[in-house]
Amino acid sequence: MRIRALVIRIIRQFLRDKRTLAMMLVAPLLILTMLHLVFNGENYIPKIGLVDVPDPVMEKMDIDDAKITEYESVKAAEEDTLNQAIDGYVVFEGPMLDKIVLEGSDPSVNGAVMKWFQQATKKLLPSQGQLEINVDYIHGSDDMGQFDYFGPVLLGFFAFFFVFLISGISFLRERTSGTLEKLLSSPLRKWEIVIGYVLGFGLFTMLQATLIASYAIYVLGMLMEGSFFYVLLITLMLSMTALTLGTLLSAFANNEFQMIQFIPIIIVPQFFFSGLINLDTISDWLSWLGPVTPLYYAAEALRDIMVRGYGWEAIYGNMLMLAGFSALFMVLNILALRKHRAV
Amino acid sequence: MIVSIKNVSKRYGKQDVLKNINLEIESGEIFGLLGPSGAGKTTLVRQLVGLETPSEGENYLFGEMMPSLKLIERIGYMAQSDALYTELSAKENLEFFASLFGLKGTHRKKRILEVMQLVDLSEHLNKLVTNYSGGMKRRLSLASALLHEPELLILDEPTVGIDPVLRQSIWSGFYDLKTQGKTLIVTTHVMDEAEKCDRLGLIRDGVLIAVGTPAELKEKTGSASVEEAFLAYGGVQHEN
Structure with a gap:
């Protein structure tokens, strides 16, 4: 009942704020299109x-x-x-x-x-000219473009980025406008606030995940060997970690500007460790960072499905990690709310 | 006795915000906390609603120690900031807050109309809060604290930014609530408003310097107004 009220309120607010809605839904498509054009451009003629x-x-x-x-x-x-x-x-x-x-x-x-x-x-x-080597590809093919390999990571990254930013700023606003205190001076439980946010925003992240994945695969023609359903599931799970991380970190920002400052600290490094750059080539003292970032698991799972065409058995470990991240962030967020109300 | 504050102190780091406050508030009275900004009024009322805990001492509401989730439903709290969702309409705001207290259906609808009537905003029910003036937001904020018919109302500077005519009508609303048996705690730094309270607590630099009816306070200090009385008490403290 109380959670439902919270979810309805979040949806109402979202629908009023057309520009933020557009940023969450349309901006990732725009960026993916641009990257597609950049990476799959004509070959350079020397x-x-x-x-x-x-x-x-x-x-x-x-x-x-x-x-x-x-x-x-x-x-x-x-x-x-x-x-x-x-x-x-x-x-x-x-x-x-x-x-x-x-x-x-x-x-x-x-x-x-x-x-x-x-x-x-x-x-x-x-002597060499005569030799014709027959090359077989286990995954992909010789006409696989760079975008096909980067694509799954980019898809995950932009889903993560926009959900993180929007959910984080929304929750921050709740705090700075005093409405969070108002919620806490009502019988609403702290866990109900966190769950309400997950459900309310979850609806829009679901919409976003569907839109990004279907656009990348069916409109941009990104390489797709596996099941679309799994791609959707992975993107959604990743968005959930972004949502829970965004709302958690907003507790450590005093204003919107400080929230933006998390982008170079939290978001950009994930991009490097998500397998875009081969982790084996990154210095040992830095490469351990990969396995502590959610995007690392999502990118791996997305590649398993989209490039390698595997099924559930290949991704369930990564999915569990993503679910674990979300659960952890939610629990930490409930604890962070204790700062505002002890019970 | 509805509120009992016992030996309450609060420190933020090295700064003492409240110093050994003892105060009891009776059921059915309008109690005013009067003091300059920064005196600790807000910290004290926030402890009463459970948003803060004392460093030392205890706060009891309805005979039970705060903070307690069980008690929250019996309190209506209006903070200093308006705490409204500006992108929503007044009605949507109230629907949301009412639902948090478990109000639903026709009862919720009825209560929303009643509180909007009380704060004189009935004709602006469907307006977005963005388009509200400062005073209207303040009144809507007050309305939202009244929705669930709390026994104890804690209002932090409820009439800031509200014009004298409207302030008068809001105070007559407070008296109505009092006759219904509700208890009100109102913080203010406006001296003439203090005269309207049944009893006053004068607070300065985290110390409760005097408690009594406006008449008592004036009589004891031989002052003509609450303002003079406040200065008299403050002056004594200053000499120490």
Whole structure:
């Protein structure tokens, strides 16, 4: 009865605040779309200079997929490289390859030039050229884009980020406006306040999770090997941890600005430890942070479903961890409320 | 006896906010806590509603020690801040607070209309609180404390920002509640308002310097007004 009243009130407030509702529901879609466009953009076509290439070599080279400029002298090529008109140049001495010079300031361009070079000179080195290796993929495929791998993490991250911020600020407002004290001067129990918030906001996080997941998978065409239902379940569980963590941490902020300050401390580090960057490459003294962040478990579970196509048996451990986080945050929040009313 | 404050002290760190307060409040009276801001009035009433606990001493309400969840339903508390949900309408606010006290259906509807009538806001029932003026918010806040017909009303500066005409009508509301047998504790720093209380507690720097009816306090100090009486008591304290 009392919890129901609280839930109804939260829903009413939410529906009045159209802009916050839009931020929670539409903003993640907007950002996912932008990231999708950024990561799945066209392949970079390197601009390459060839200096003094003998005609027989030129004929054997595969110069597609690059913008080729021919130079008479090394000096001219060097000048164009310095002006960034070309990304690098190849110098020959007679029929033999002498060296490759790269402009070098952008690693991804360097990579593109080297990749092109290997393709282009395949036929110059006949011994290797003949060998065709057959590559099999256990998961994914050779046309899997970067977005497909990052996607599940991003999906989880943005669900987490917006729910954390909005629920945290709402609960903070309850405190700063004095309404929390008013609630505590009524027979409402402390646990009822926490449960009421979970249910009231839970409704909107459910809506958000459904929207984000279906948009990413069906509109943006993110790689999806497993069951949509599980993706929804994981996103929802993650949102719950965000909701409970947000309301808990709001107890340690005195105003909205201080709530925003939790973003670089609490939210951003999670992003790094969520498997976006391979944890094995992170220094040992830092990598232990991964397993204490909720996003780590959600990202792993989302990848198991979306990329690897596994089922419940692969994710239930991670799901339990997420449920554990939520429960822990809720209990801590009830304890934090003791500051306002001892009973 | 409805309220009994026994040897209550409160410290925040090294700062003494309340110093050994002893006070008893009778059932059915309007008791005023008078003192300048920062004197400790709010800290004291917050202890009575259970939002704070004393560092030393005990507070008893209805013969039981606070804080107690059982007693909360018998108290109506109006804080200094309005504590309303501004994005909701007055009606939605009251519906919510009424439900917290277990009011429902037609009884809830009836009570909402009654309290809105009392604070003279009936025609603004469906207005969003954002569009309320400061005085209207104060009255709505008062209305929300009356919803569940509490036996004891604790009102922290209830008439701040309310014009004299309306203040008069709100005080006549208080007298109505008193005739219904309710007890009211009102904090104020406005001296003329203090005259309207049955009994007064003068509080300054966390010390309860005098308790009595306005007439008694004036008589003992030979003052013409409560204000002079307050200064007389405060002055004595200053010399010590």
